[in-house]
Structure formats: structure tokens, C-alpha cells
């Protein structure tokens with residue numbers, strides 16, 4: 001792994017109507033893709049042609065109609081396991097990331113579903129471990145309230161360990177299939193796991209053979225201390241929502257620094273911030289699309305959350321007036337200035353109004369970096385984050401679909417390839433191979449080797 005030239009890893013974070021809350025209102029946008037299997041398969045095939053590392057499906061376990069104004073693409077969607085199975089059947093190379101929430105599930109179920117998907121996809125599946133970002137989920141699962149961070153992560157830590165043991169409960173060579181002798185399996189290579197812990201009691205073995213990748217790669221995405229520990233211990237990649245370069249660099253070095261504590265090397269974990277690329281063939285085209293999207297936003301211009309974000313009370317200010325003195329900000333250091341600079345860059349001029357600042361943060365309200373520009377400008381920023389070790393790749397969130405993805409693939413990917421930053425061919429066919437991750441030994445087989453030596 002160490003000698004291979006470091007390259008970007010790219011995935012699509014699927015928002016079927018786009019990441020921008022008004023993306024679906026563009027005349028050319030698809031509004032019904034979330035429930036159209038042909039559309040979803042088409043997106044995955046496009047990604048595969050462009051040599052993307054993965055297609056990522058997030059998930060939440062609650063919804064409401066008012067999300068149509070803030071995050072319509074997350075309001076309703078297909079269940080990720082069933083959808084990925086459908087996509088696996090029409091693709092061959094692209095990695096497939098499925099999200100499963102540990103707070104409202106049982107390890108045996110998740111081990112079985114993920115192992116099955118790894119077979120159906122030929123070793124292309126990875127599991128995004130979440131503990132649940134939406135507190136309303138509790139009310140859909142016969143609970144009074146969503147557990148606090150500590151309890152969710154205590155549960156998740158044990159949950160993941162059980163799943164990992166279950167994946168190993170059949171050794172790779174447990175199947176004898178000797179017709180003449182009438183021996184189907186070697187029972188000494190099939191293991192009960194006898195897990196007895198604080199939250200789970202699971203006997204095993206799993207009723208699916210060891211998955212093609214041995215252990216499915218894990219991903220995680222929390223920002224809390226506990227979530228970062230979970231990532232440092234188990235994950236092959238972490239998703240982040242960083243929009244400021246310096247803070248992204250701090251996160252990057254911070255989490256990589258934690259790996260040694262778990263006997264792991266920094267290059268065993270990839271940091272993948274979200275990126276919302278608003279691409280145009282020219283800078284002016286990109287800015288025109290940004291303005292068009294902003295004008296389509298349905299909003300009551302509530303300035304309170306934005307005021308909290310930049311540490312200056314904007315409520316009551318005229319929307320078309322200029323911003324107040326940023327020195328008034330209560331945010332640490334020059335954070336307010338940096339946040340405003342992002343909005344200025346997106347608008348293409350310095351003297352932005354309160355409305356323009358509001359538009360930028362409405363477009364990025366879920367915390368991913370929005371950049372507006374021509375293909376070289378977008379590639380420049382990706383390269384800067386990559387070279388400065390703020391990112392090992394990006395979780396691409398097109399602002400509208402499918403055009404926002406098409407432009408990224410047609411215009412930006414070739415620039416990245418020309419610069420030697422992104423692959424022009426797949427080197428392998430499994431999720432692990434795309435990231436250069438070795439297939440781990442089976443823990444039970446390894447123990448036996450140890451005992452007999």
C-alpha cells in the first residue's frame with residue numbers, strides 16, 4: 001500500500017433530486033428519480049464508466065413533509081439494502097455503500113444482510129455504520145426517545161464487534177463438498193461465537209458463508225469524539241462535513257493520529273469530505289446556474305441559524321443590504337471571515353448582501369462544501385485539499401440531478417485524470433481493491449494457526 005502513488009478516491013453521495021434544496025425545481029432536473037429503478041441503475045452505470053470508487057446510499061429512519069423546503073432529497077427514498085441489490089445486478093466494478101443504523105437493529109440481521117449483499121455484488125459492498133442522526137426515529141421504533149451519544153456509541157461498538165465475529169464464523173475453506181465421501185462441510189471450521197456482552201447475547205454461527213471480502217469495509221461519519229473513536233478503531237473511510245480547509249486539515253491529522261492506538265496505520269483510513277461541485281463549462285455559466293438555483297429557493301429567510309453560524313446577529317437587517325462589520329463576530333479566530341469568503345467566492349464578488357450569504361448557507365445547510373466554478377477551478381480546489389492532507393478523496397454531492405453529476409463527470413473528472421490525480425481504469429473489482437485494502441485473515445483460522453505453532 002505504501003509504495004502506490006496516492007490518488008483521489010471519488011464516490012457519489014446520492015441525493016436523487018440533488019443536494020441543493022431547490023435543485024429539483026430547475027427545468028432540466030428529474031423530480032421522480034428516487035423511485036425509478038432505471039434512473040438509479042443509470043446513475044450507477046455512469047459512475048462506473050467514470051471509474052468512481054463508490055455509490056453511497058445514506059439513510060434515515062424518520063421523515064416529515066416540511067423537509068420539502070430544507071432537504072427534499074432526504075425526505076423519501078428507497079430502502080438502501082434492497083436498492084443496492086438491484087444496482088449490484090447491473091454493475092460490475094463500482095463499490096456500493098449501504099447505510100445501516102445500529103441503534104434500531106440487531107447484529108445478526110445486519111451481518112446477514114451485509115454478507116448477502118457482498119455475495120450479490122461480488123465483493124463490492126461496504127457498510128456505513130451510523131447511530132442515527134434523526135432523533136424522531138425513536139418514535140417509529142416503539143421507544144420514547146433517541147438514546148444519548150454515549151449510549152448509542154456503547155451499543156454501536158459492541159454491535160460492530162458482534163457483526164465482525166459473525167462474518168468470520170465460517171472459515172473460507174469450511175466447504176468440503178466431497179460428493180463421494182458425503183462430506184459437505186468441515187464442522188471444525190464453522191464457529192459459534194458465544195458472544196455475551198452488555199447489550200447482546202449472540203450464539204452464532206451466521207447462516208451465510210464468509211463474505212467474499214472476508215470482512216466488509218466499514219465507514220462512519222460522526223463528528224463527536226465517540227464517533228471518531230469508532231472510526232479510528234473500525235473504519236476504512238470516514239465521511240466528514242468540513243467546509244473550511246484549516247479545520248478539515250485538523251480533523252484529518254487528528255483522526256489519523258488516533259489509529260496507532262488501535263494498532264492501525266494512518267493509511268488504513270481514508271478521509272472523505274462531502275463536496276458540492278457546481279460546475280459550468282465556463283465560470284460565468286456556473287455562476288448563472290448558482291443564481292438560478294438561489295432564485296428558486298422556497299424560504300422564509302429565517303436569519304437566526306445563519307446568525308449563530310457566523311456569530312453576528314443578522315436578524316432584522318435588510319436582505320439586500322451589505323454585511324455588518326465581521327469584527328463583531330463572536331466566533332473564534334477569523335472563522336466568520338472565512339465563512340463569508342466562501343460565499344463571496346461562490347457569488348464571484350466581495351460586496352455580498354445578507355441575502356447572498358443566506359443563499360450560500362441554505363445551499364450547504366447539511367455541512368458540505370459548495371464550490372462554483374469552471375472545471376479547472378473545481379479541480380484546483382480538490383487538488384488543494386488533497387495535497388494539503390485535508391482529504392483523501394471526496395463524497396460528491398451534485399447540486400441537481402442528473403445534470404450536476406453529468407457535468408462533473410464530463411468536465412471535471414478528465415481534468416483530474418490528466419493531472420494524474422484520479423484513475424483512468426479500475427485496478428480491481430472489489431471495494432477493498434479500489435482502496436488498496438488487504439483482505440483480512442479469518443480470526444478463527446488465525447487463532448488455530450497460532451495455537452498449532
Ligand SMILES: Cc1cc2nc3c(=O)[nH]c(=O)nc-3n(C[C@H](O)[C@H](O)[C@H](O)COP(=O)(O)O)c2cc1C
Pocket residue numbers: 057058059060099101129130131132133134149220221222223224225226227228239240241274395
Ligand atoms: C457525509 C455524512 C453522511 C452521513 N450519513 C448519515 C446517514 O446516512 N444516516 C444517518 O443516520 N446519519 C448520517 N450521518 C450523520 C452521522 O452519522 C452522525 O450521526 C452525525 O454527524 C452526528 O454525529 P455524532 O453521531 O458523532 O453525534 C452522516 C454524516 C455525514 C458527515
